[in-house]
Amino acid sequence: MRSETIAIHGGYETDPGTKAVTTPIYQTVAYEFDSADHGASLFNLEVEGFRYSRISNPTTEVLERRVAAMEGGLAALAVSTGQAALHYAVVNLADHGGNIVSVPQLYGTTHTLLAHVLPRQGITVRFAESDDADAIARLIDEYTRAVFCESVGNPAGNICDIEKIAAVAHRAGVPLIVDNTVATPILLRPIEHGADIVVHSLTKFMGGHGTTMGGIIVDSGKFPWREHARRFPMFTEPDPSYHDLVYVEAFGDAAYIGRCRSVYQRTTGSVLPPMSAFQLMQGIETVALRVERHVENARRVAEFLRDDPRTEWVSYAGFPESQYHDLACRYLGGRVPSLLTFGIKGGFEAGKSFYDALKLVKRLVNIGDAKSLACHPASTTHRQMTAEEQRMAGISPDTIRLSIGIEHIDDIIEDLDQALDAARPLRETPQAAE
Numbered sequence: 001m002r003s004e005t006i007a008i009h010g011g012y013e014t015d016p017g018t019k020a021v022t023t024p025i026y027q028t029v030a031y032e033f034d035s036a037d038h039g040a041s042l043f044n045l046e047v048e049g050f051r052y053s054r055i056s057n058p059t060t061e062v063l064e065r066r067v068a069a070m071e072g073g074l075a076a077l078a079v080s081t082g083q084a085a086l087h088y089a090v091v092n093l094a095d096h097g098g099n100i101v102s103v104p105q106l107y108g109t110t111h112t113l114l115a116h117v118l119p120r121q122g123i124t125v126r127f128a129e130s131d132d133a134d135a136i137a138r139l140i141d142e143y144t145r146a147v148f149c150e151s152v153g154n155p156a157g158n159i160c161d162i163e164k165i166a167a168v169a170h171r172a173g174v175p176l177i178v179d180n181t182v183a184t185p186i187l188l189r190p191i192e193h194g195a196d197i198v199v200h201s202l203t204k205f206m207g208g209h210g211t212t213m214g215g216i217i218v219d220s221g222k223f224p225w226r227e228h229a230r231r232f233p234m235f236t237e238p239d240p241s242y243h244d245l246v247y248v249e250a251f252g253d254a255a256y257i258g259r260c261r262s263v264y265q266r267t268t269g270s271v272l273p274p275m276s277a278f279q280l281m282q283g284i285e286t287v288a289l290r291v292e293r294h295v296e297n298a299r300r301v302a303e304f305l306r307d308d309p310r311t312e313w314v315s316y317a318g319f320p321e322s323q324y325h326d327l328a329c330r331y332l333g334g335r336v337p338s339l340l341t342f343g344i345k346g347g348f349e350a351g352k353s354f355y356d357a358l359k360l361v362k363r364l365v366n367i368g369d370a371k372s373l374a375c376h377p378a379s380t381t382h383r384q385m386t387a388e389e390q391r392m393a394g395i396s397p398d399t400i401r402l403s404i405g406i407e408h409i410d411d412i413i414e415d416l417d418q419a420l421d422a423a424r425p426l427r428e429t430p431q432a433a434e
């Protein structure tokens with residue numbers, strides 16, 4: 001089945017008891033055991049079934065199967081937010097003393113997690129100078145536990161050459177983790193290009209309606225943990241915290257996600273509520289259609305802004321002059337996600353008045369909603385970064401990030417047009433002209 005079909009049907013068959021065609025919401029904390037032995041065998045992972053909703057839940061499991069299939073992965077773990085997914089994805093394979101090598105173009109909070117939070121837990125993060133595979137390769141050493149990138153960076157809009165990055169990671173014996181939030185599996189399936197683990201904020205395009213937080217980690221099932229047992233003993237040696245279970249033996253190719261659930265989800269509990277899993281699945285059913293419209297609307301907005309004398313610059317990988325245009329063609333089939341950045345003539349102050357004048361486009365920090373959204377990263381999502389870190393992440397003080405929604409394109413452009421007009425007096429002051 002293709003992703004569009006999996007998004008609607010994947011992971012669920014009509015409930016045999018009730019004949020319900022829509023995934024039921026199992027709003028329950030626990031599941032009854034047939035007997036003491038049955039309970040013990042569930043805890044020993046000898047039989048399949050549910051024990052407690054901090055570990056797994058039948059509604060959430062449908063979401064996990066669906067997204068895993070959309071990404072071409074083996075199995076998945078859904079969690080409360082995208083940030084929780086990123087945190088678990090890293091700590092599940094990196095212990096104290098390990099390091100992660102990352103591209104610099106990241107969502108701001110992910111940068112904070114990698115640059116400030118993880119190092120205090122003993123996992124250091126090395127940021128490459130750029131998303132170039134050679135720059136990444138130079139930083140990998142015997143203590144590296146993963147390479148990390150966003151397939152399409154937020155907000156830089158850079159597109160990573162996943163095949164090359166996966167090749168340098170694999171040559172060194174480490175897995176590649178890819179945040180595929182902005183692209184979605186509708187535009188790009190990183191596992192097909194060599195990624196080992198894919199992470200999503202489901203809060204964005206996948207859910208698509210700005211109503212529900214969620215995150216997911218997808219395990220490709222392809223990374224050979226046994227071959228790299230010295231680097232990753234947590235998968236191949238007995239785990240005293242789970243009566244000496246050996247994850248590669250208990251879970252086979254799904255050892256990574258099995259450990260993530262059994263250790264991190266079970267003990268630290270960033271659980272996705274079943275009601276949220278249900279709502280996210282409602283969104284996912286239409287993700288293919290929405291993304292198509294997002295892509296087309298963003299192209300029209302990018303062209304409008306590029307051709308407008310009131311703007312200074314527009315960053316959009318769909319333009320042939322973009323340094324990412326070839327990668328956009330190769331990895332996205334030329335369908336560039338609806339995240340674009342631009343600067344308005346008159347710099348920071350003019351940008352602020354443009355922002356304040358928006359009427360239809362919402363001023364907020366989110367992306368991937370059906371609604372068009374705008375944010376000023378330097379003062380919000382990327383505020384914690386230094387000026388140099390912001391520059392490396394693809395942000396300048398005047399950057400405005402747009403997440404173009406699925407409204408009628410003429411209404412979106414009319415709103416941007418009137419907001420650009422509202423900033424005109426500022427642009428024309430002598431100070432602004434200097």
Ligand SMILES: Cc1ncc(COP(=O)(O)O)c(C=O)c1O
Nearest residue numbers: 081082083107154181201203214
């Ligand atoms: C690329 C990317 N990854 C992860 C996240 C974090 O997701 P959440 O807000 O669901 O925690 C975001 C949020 O904007 C994001 O843009």
